[in-house]
Amino acid sequence: MGLKIDHDACTLCEECIPSCPFGSLEIHSGRLVVLETCTLCGACVPVCPVNALEVEEVERSVGIDPSQWRGIWVFAEQRRGEIQSCSFELLGAARALSEKLNVPVTAVTAVLLGSDVRDPAQLLKAGADEVLYVKNEELSRFGVEPYSKVIARLITERKPEIFLGAATFIGRSLFSRIAVKVQAGLTADCTGLDIDTEKRLLRQTRPAFGGNIMATIVCPEHRPQMATVRPKVMKPLAEPYSSSGTVTELSADSLTNRVKFLEFVLDDTSHANISEADIIVTGGRGLQDPKNFSLIQELADLLGGAVGASRSAVDAGWINYSHQVGQTGRTVSPKIYIALGVSGAIQHLVGMQSSDYIIAVNKDPNAPIFKVADVGIVGDLFEVVPQLVSEIKQRKGVG
């Protein structure tokens, strides 16, 4: 196992050296050597002009037979009894994968845990052939211990080939524990899913290194192939799925939870949930004063969007951290992102550059935000935004 160098072929051209993300290739006494920092990522392999580099296949000693594992499962996330839209998006994605797998038919199963979930049959319309509804008072709200235990047990019994969840706070807390329990591979926060039909593998594509790099990941020898998927990226089915599927209620016993739930506190404004929003209006230090956030709020309200903020605005105490977009805040990919008085520092860009459409207003023509903006306005936000607000009101015929 390792990175193999064909020393007879190697011409010491050094082309590979800068390609290594970990600086693991060096020339020592006239020979190319691999340092122990090598992670076998393979980035150097295609660079070599004489094909002298090769990542050796690894012997993996897992005693599972992938052909015993069939079906695509989706974790249906519910909060306060309401199934979340991210689950419908996942079912849309699961149907597309199921068509590609199609040997002979790959069923899509929604796994739902709760006790008083409103209309579980919605999941059938959204693309599931079957809903497994584990119903228990103890599962009415998310708790990582009982949830991971119940789901791991179902996986071991029923052996799904693929298991998807949303990369929400719940999904990301839960899936890693399940993956450890069932010894499965898990890919985080995917933005693309596809099937390698030849090898029957889930190809999971995700941004890494703050979105500067995309990586495609597979899980050849463990099952299920687990992934969390970034909300808002997959599309729910346009038409309701018609199946003769049923909702099967299951019971669960001996659920323990060492974590005591005390209370849920909703954020103080209705503009907090930037992760779910289709439109985000973000204010930066250019706003100059906390009270000017009301300008941002007004625009967001008019457009039915959420309010975002740069780190500078959050650090200045103008707005709560849950609004922060960027490397140390949240990553968002709304349909429309409007940045007002935000310079577009790289740490901010990595959190929003995958938005569908970006509009920016900044008085500095060289602000880096303009590099990612679809529409950039060089101008004073205190002049442009009030005009924009009245323009929108006029067009909407309000105010």
Added chain:
Amino acid sequence: MKFIVCIKQVPDTTEVRVDPEKNTLIREGVPAMVNPFDLYAVEEALLFKEKFSGEVIAVSMGPPQAEQALREVISMGVDRAILISDVKFAGADTWATALTLSAAIRKIADYDLILTGKQAADGDTAQVGPGIAEFLDIPQATFVRKVEELDPGARVIRVQSMWEEGSERLELPLPCLISTVKELNEPRLPSLRGKMAAKKAEIPVWTFDDLDVKESDVGLQGSPTQVIKVFPPPAREEGELFADTEPDEAAKIIADRLSAKGLI
């Protein structure tokens, strides 16, 4: 009390790029740093130690140069550090990383609280913290934005865990694991004394032989996932820039775009 903080050395991701022609990572001149989220974990552990006394131990799994990251947190006030390093650990995905770190933590033993960052800036997975908690079979609270109280007498910790739409208040028995987000605190800068300590500190290296792990469970071999390709993100289309537009014109331009998107 004994606090264990897991820290990772990461490249400054804002400077990592993919060569668009060769589809390879360009890493020349990319500096390494302590994962930003881990500093909040370090700071919180130091605050606990100041309040309740005890010991803060930093652990990092990585190549030999990750020692530098451990020295950095010693300069903030961490008491001692352990580097988990071995060629056999190379290529570990989050599953194998969590397994290896949990084996190291088991060896440290008698801990009260484990702290990790929310996620590492290179992989952005947020999977290692919960993975460690599962391997150790201890409770976890993720994305902790506030610690309300650590009560050593009752052996519980009360925290606020951040969700999309608000916060969950939770009470966990010790020992447990928490992962931290930025809001939690303001990480301190190294002190002069800390810098001296960092220079002098002996940082033991634990290798494969020091841990109770199987070769088939660590490193690339123990990793269920495999990266098969890296490539640059799709380039954004060139946008339009309006430089000398009157505010009312600019407002119309934006409104037109929003109308075209069906928003107005």
